[in-house]
Amino acid sequence: MSAHADLCAMLGAVETRSVSPVFVGRAGELTALTEALSRATAGEPQALLIGGEAGVGKTRLIEEFLDAACERGAVVALGGCVELGADGLPFAPFATALRSLHRRLPGELLAAAHGHEAELARLLPELGDPGGQDSSDEDSTARLFELTVRLLERLAADRTIVLVLEDLHWADASTRHLLTYLLRTLRRGRIAVVASYRADDIHRRHPLRPLLAELDRLRTIRRIELARFSRTEVHRQLTGILAAEPDPGLVDEVFERSDGNAFFVEELVVSHEAGCAAGQLSDSLRDLLLVRVETLPEDAQRVARIVAEGGSTVEYGLLAAVARLSEDDLIEALRAAVGANILLAAPDGDGYRFRHSLVREAVSDDLLPGERSRLNRRYAEALEADPTLVRADERANRLATYWYHAHDPAKALPAVLGASVATRKRHAYAEQLSLLERAMELWDKAPAETRDSLRPIDYADAYPACGCDPDTTSLRFLDLLAEAAVAARLSGERERAAKICRTALRILDDENDPLRAAWFWTETARLQSNLGRGDGWPEIARAQELVKGLPPSAVHATVLVGAAGWGMLRNPGPEALAAAERAVEYARFVKNEPIELNARITLGTIMVSAGDTEGGLAALHQARERTIALGQFHEATRAHINISSSLEALGRSREAVEIATTGIDLARSRGLVDSAGWIRANLSESLLSLGEWDRSKEEAEELLRSGASSTKPGGTALLQLAHLAAARGEPARAAEHLAEARTRYGTRDPIPQYTLPMAQVEIAIAAAEGRLADVRHQLAAMADAGFPPGTHRYGWPLVLTAVTAEADSRGLPAADEGRAEALDVVRRCVRGLAVQAPVWEAYSLQVSEELARAEGRDTAARWAEVVAAYEPVERPYQLARARHRLADALLVEGGRREEATALLREAHATAVRLGARPLREDVELLAARARLSLAAEKPPAAAEPGDDTFGLTPREQAVLGLVAAGRTNRQIAEELFISPKTASVHVSNILAKLGVSGRGEAAALAHRLHLLDPAL
Template identity: 55%
Template structure:
């Protein structure tokens, strides 16, 4: 019988192939598709991919494949993307250049064959995001009129830059016939593997589908064996192969082939895989060892150079390796790779340490001696890796620095950081003459004194480059570690500017991590630059000082510092720092009362930031602009600004910005009276945020909303969760005031008047810095309302005069320059009169009139209720008649909002006055889910089924076992009387059995 080793029959993947083929059809109709295919090594991911690509090509699609390489961790970023571009360039030629719309030079950073680079990289996230956007638009144009299938294999080896580009493509590509496919080895994903959070993020995207390949059944293994051998297998052999392979297709191939040849098998996997290698001539085995140590693939020219064999012998050995199904040609036909990664790993593991070092040296020497052996964009990283693993530090350090330069040129800052840390590791092992010949990785813009051409790099320079790479890759812990290391070796008296720069990075790092405010580090940086000539560092420090001081209590120096920062940045030509400082100045203007001028300045900066795709300034600008609009009472504009900010955050993958924006949006929606939307936004902020600060902000907003609705237990839980996740000193000033508001409101709701007073006292001692005026007035309102509501209670009366006096004393310093603040101030004034038991009909009327221009339905209803109460207290038919309308309006608003405490107050007042103004509250019909007798846990499971979660994903999200999740799903299907998950999801959506929030 013929033995093919690879079955011509595609076995056991009919369902997955059908799903992917259906995706190709949808893409053909203009709906972009994305799939991530996972499974253990040898499970058949590549075979499935080959079948899909073949089907796509037969339908007229263009296909391109790129593979991640193990070298990615050593600084070969975007390798699969470059391979895809190379394939498209080879297939489409001029069409690719036309689709790039004059930006082909940008793509030359990834694939030098495309031409010269358009311009030098500026060394920041701006160019990186532009490259991502250009890539997305390029793929959209190429797939506008025909299907384009782009496949990325072996994501478990991917570099961070590739993952971030893929995530950007998954989110942003629309209106095209593009299909994105990616594969990964699931058994390689240990608990801290960087691909795990990436996959978790993809699970939240409806646009990405996950396919997990399972092992073959007994019958499927027999079918595969029949395809390999050309006939039905012997039952005993089939049983043995199934038991030993456990349904893994690759192991089935190996076991079938060896079993057919009658060879004995070792019990270890490595020995099993090496059986066929050891059966080959020694010359072929040596060639396989060389190819294995080269990486996941090796070019023919490089292999020939390292092997040193005459061409006939080399070709004969390659034919033997390919004929034994150990090597296969790469897609571009220029080299070879192992047919399966497990086989390559077995060959590498069989090498002795000395053999590996010797092979790495031979590869490094070959790469240094000859150009054109590998793609130009890969040469630096591969040379650095080979010299490093060869153990030659003197040769490795210059190569690593060159590779770091290349990574930075590609905007791959995470990989650049890894390389620079490797250079730091090598520094002390390298002789002085080698160090004297090194040059900086990039122009070190931070240090004017180091800009002289030809100046050799020193150790602090290297630490500065690594620190900047850590900043750009958002690895804040590494920023702190590297800057601390630099400050240990720098003499601040001799080089104050360089030391100040590192102190500035430490301040930003501490602030970014939320562990402290970074003020001490910033003060040290400011001290070091005093008296020095103007510089970029000086401007950056001033801008940071202005931003930081704007969070403290108001002072005349705040504006002066912001103005100096703007002027200094202009003087030294630091445009980004100037924009940062201008935005701070705009915030200060708005908060000081010049709302129109401040918002105009902030808006102008935002437009400039968006126009330049300046990602480094986007998050701060978008989030703080929306927050400022809410702070000055422009809640509808704030909501619109959040919507635009979300669109930009999604476009540029600004993950934490989305959490902050959702929290800000929830606050604005509460003010506007759109409470269900506010609850959904607060929940979205919790889902989207990893930073504890926006999560704390979202929980405080949720607690405030719960108290407005009368759900005291929910508010108590949210407050406790906030305190458990973040300490009060780590909250920014705005959230600290929000915390005080919730503490006062909760204590009042629970009747703890003493705690109301102590919470207010604590808030007053902390002060109310800029950008907190609106919430400060809400704190005063909560405290004043608590005093008014507790009139007549013996425990509250004793301390009331002092408490009211304390509120008035705090209010004396609260600004009323902006109309919405003044309106809230009138409402607090009226509540304090009520707390004192003094008639205040005129004060309440003024509060109603002041609040009516604003979209603050709950506040206005509170004012109308107070006005009606004051009128009824006056007595007389005329006053009673005047009280009817504001009381009715307050009741209608309370009912519409679902503000249970306010509605109860209206009902009590109406009952005391003998007025019947409110329609009876309708009895709540049973929830639709209750009519199906679903348990609370089953409703939770159904909500996840309705958004397409698998049993495994449901189990992970609800902290239950997959088996328990499966039981719940079965019970749900039975209770709903449906036949499958899809029908259950459709029924849940149609009947609103569960709240399913919209996916962002």
């Protein structure tokens, strides 16, 4: 056994020993943790966040909890965030925890990861080589997140797992995003997730602060904040440390100076026992933390300073290479530092770390500037001489950090760029951005020969070749800006991405490089839309102008795809079609099949919108099959998104559901969570059309609950919930969903596929609340904006909702004013809407007959045509509404009571099944008015002439007629020769019998149900 191995064995018991042998306080917090463990063991995943200032006892609480968890047979996986500044290791705590699970459960973990080893290797390199992954895939991070959650769920299916992530205040952005996703989506398995963070480090702009605020809104997460000890608890802690009753004066002094911080109590007591009077200590925290380090032998102090600058944990071999001590001297120095409880052996036994990060910070801060640079240089040189001294997944980042802090730009620039490439391959885009920003800082400081030796092929992967030979041309600063812009966008830092693009475009103003400029303008267009600052068209137009007349290139094809995609969403007309066709042609010419397939998907979608339905669908299906064959699953899922949307636009909702379901399965199998969100939004819409309202709601809520989808799919999910709430008679809830959807969509890029459905919901809410003026205003606004090709799927429901509100309010004096103009607007809208499929033929007929009803000229024969049109197209809600109208018309025209009864029963059954309360009530009111039974087993009772409706007396019917005519109580009294007080009593009785809250509702109900007409 080597000297180092022998030392590790001897110190095994010391690694986690705390100075305080007695666990003080925290009984409530420990109970909360153990109760969560019990619930997790029962199959209910748990999540807890433990916060508190440095030294307050978070680690000790977790140690006690983990002891209890191990006693219960739980498998513990512990991972800590690594402090490496701006270039912190991505996913470090998850990688450490998974490595622990791999050691404990090797066979089970491999089985759980089967089929996805390459993706998961970005977190756990032991699973294989992640290098084959497409690092430019925007869904790659989401895929990694989904696969990680599924891995943990599978491992926790048959055993209890406790996943502990310490020191979140040092977490890199990728770790924070993965943790958020894990806590949002973990739904099954016997697993408890416990994360800790240092609360006093969370300043106002700390990146963890918004994450904590977001997690606080999740009711499934419990936050535990550790307070400082009281004097009584400090007394108990001192008693445990000293194994004797402490002197009251010592308790008072230690409590005052430590302010109840458990770690400071320990440090003060140990210093006191070593003969250092507490009063002799400096008031500065750093001096307090350094006092025990300074009592170590010189070699031990030297080793402590080396470990402090090496990172959170320093491997023994690397430490030996940097310390340049003999093995015996190094072992003795480590023995002294560990024996003084300043250093601890790392959990895997291969390195050393400070027992408390505060001590490490103090030691590092105490280094002289030249000393720090020299130590970092020695670390870098040792690592270059023997790369095996650290794990392969950490090597690039560690080397970049050391050379950067060594202040050697010639060595630091290529090291930082190399680390950025390694980080990009792991799809840790936030960390890649930090490294690229550091590279930009080093660019001008590095010698020219260093910059000239760098090649784009080694470091640039963000954008297509811009006309240069990557093998012979040197890397340019613009290449770094392009890489950084994409990394910023993919990591969600869109503001930073936009700023980088502006910097690049300013540089390009002085250069003749149209291809690079066009690429940056196209990227800026996307960011403008994402940031809600415009639709991006001016930027796309600028890019098109720059590539005009140039030979075909990948950049040219990218610009054309951007222009075609813009038109596909906003105006899928001839220009968008031509741009998509040229994009296909250019991409094929430069042999860039991913761009070509992307363009083909856009082209097929535009063809469907333009009326070439079969040709467009065929193109979409061909692109889908090709992308699957090539393994380009990001493009394949985009094809599923557009095919399901196009089928819904054609009224082929059942087919849309099938293709969407297949697409979701594909996306989930590949971890393409964001793509799954887009497809799920389409699925929810088609299920709503098919009358599967509960399932539609479930899909929308699942999309929102995942929290992983981008803004607009979430907006569409909220829009479906708003439609559903409006149809179910919940206008207030519909308004809430609509407001949130509008926030997600933004207001500066009015895309018709979002603005038109939002307007329909707004009209439905206004109609439900009796705000006819708002209905008319909203419809007029939409009519002025127009209905571009392909938007008939949104236009017909919108117009139908508005014209139905007009028809329902016929006969109200206040509503009659301005009705002719409003109906003219309806007719103007109808002229601009296409009728591409049978379902829209049905909508067209229904709109036409509602127009007639609004003018008092609808007929049973025409309503029968509407019913017949809806029967074959799987639109149960619209069919039920049409049956209700047909039954009403039949009863008005001549008492075809048996036919009307059958129609009302069918409509009522549908309304009950859907939960469509307004429709159900309308059907029930009409049946009650006509004395028809909705129960199939009871024959309808014949109406007796002269029967009152809803129990209204003849006098009340007369009063209701005057209320409907807009008369006041005084005018009613004058006309009927009664007192105003009596008129008021009659009106109150009428409102109560009709179950309405106001005169306007009573009048509307009277007209709608023909209560003022002769008996039906």
